[in-house]
Amino acid sequence: MEEGFPLLIVEDSPTQALRLQTVLESLGYQVAVADNGRAALEEVLREFRPLVITDWVMPEMDGLDFCQAIRKLDLPGYVYVILLTARDALDDVVAGLEAGADDYLTKPVHPAELAARLKTARRILNLEAALRKRNEEIQKLSITDPLTTLFNRRYFNEELPKALSASARTGRPLAVLMADIDHFKKVNDTHGHQVGDQTLRAFGRLLKEGLRKGVDWAARYGGEEFAVVLGETDLDGAVSAAERLRLLTSGLTLEAPTGPFRVTASFGVACADPRRGDVPSMEKLVAAADRALYTAKETGRNRVEAAHDSP
Structure with missing residues (x-):
């Protein structure tokens, strides 16, 4: 005994x-x-x-x-x-x-x-x-993505509405970053899918380690696209956080059979700020961040763009 x-x-x-x-x-x-x-x-x-x-x-x-x-x-x-x-x-x-x-x-x-x-x-x-x-x-x-060990899309869809409700209740802002690894298809085509998986894992690890524990969280949204939820963060703070993550990504060295290589990532940022009006729905907030991400990719990639218009 x-x-x-x-x-x-x-x-x-x-x-x-x-x-x-x-x-x-x-x-x-x-x-x-x-x-x-x-x-x-x-x-x-x-x-x-x-x-x-x-x-x-x-x-x-x-x-x-x-x-x-x-x-x-x-x-x-x-x-x-x-x-x-x-x-x-x-x-x-x-x-x-x-x-x-x-x-x-x-x-x-x-x-x-x-x-x-x-x-x-x-x-x-x-x-x-x-x-x-x-x-x-x-x-x-x-609720876990098996490849990156981040949260998965299901968790994101279930928890973001709760976070938005809490934001409305407390009056504190909340931001969403949508991130996409640039030219990821080229990584797979050039180095193979195993290296592509390693790239996704490395980027997921970078996101997890770069966020505030117990406040922020990240999820794999699909393919090479990721979502980050920043608690108690206004638009300026979210842009700064995204820029920091962008710089960390560009400095990441990855290994392939043909030798080391680097990747970059683009970020779209949107914020729900109860101090400036009603808190948007999850769909509107994510759509705003997605539009900002699309702008970042269309204007050269390896950039951070913010949705300054109300979601």
């Missing part, structure tokens, strides 16, 4: 709590004690404990109310609750399980039986954690 697995005892009797704590610590558990359900909820919120053994009859909040309350909390994992009580009638067992308990033990409990029940609880908790981790991995894959 893993040493120090966190466990919470909820028991209003100091004598019963100490007896149970002694047994559990001898089994290797890291034990905390609360003397009623309300204190137990505070303890779980303060330090998450996935395994709880609770008495039924307690002051302030009893075991049934505690079970019901803990099922309503948004916690980082599942909490397995064992209800420990002298009540052993079938109706009591059913009431405890329906309140949210996972298992039920009657007093006095034998240490060997307790250890066996806890082993089962640990097995279920491990399965739940593995399932949760797998679901998180699946969720991450569903």
Whole structure:
């Protein structure tokens, strides 16, 4: 058994709590004690404990109310609750399980039986954690571009409207950059698709590393086109950010079987600024950035152009 697995005892009797704590610590558990359900909820919120053994009859909040309350909390994992009580009638067992308990033990409990029940609880908790981790991995894959590891078009389409709503609510500007690797078809035709993929990965990495963590984010929009969302950034700030990314791109050296080569990128910038009027829809904002990108490419590439007209 893993040493120090966190466990919470909820028991209003100091004598019963100490007896149970002694047994559990001898089994290797890291034990905390609360003397009623309300204190137990505070303890779980303060330090998450996935395994709880609770008495039924307690002051302030009893075991049934505690079970019901803990099922309503948004916690980082599942909490397995064992209800420990002298009540052993079938109706009591059913009431405890329906309140949210996972298992039920009657007093006095034998240490060997307790250890066996806890082993089962640990097995279920491990399965739940593995399932949760797998679901998180699946969720991450569903919003990630597999080649560049940036967010994908789906994430962009789902999250940009939320960001625009937040911008309207807070009154803070938000900018979108549309970026396109110049002459990317020539890279594929000259060096092959593997080098083309390496180029896309390198550009994606440059975008990710060049943005503010937790504020800005980038997505692969399609092919060699990328989108960047800059939080709390007005048009001038977005143009400066795009220019910095453009310079970083032009200084990037890439490798091919025929030797090193360089690429450039063009950027189109548009801004939603609640201080200057209504926040546009995602479609209008992206269209404005796209028009600016088209202008950048039509006027020589390796440029930054801004949409100064309202999206």
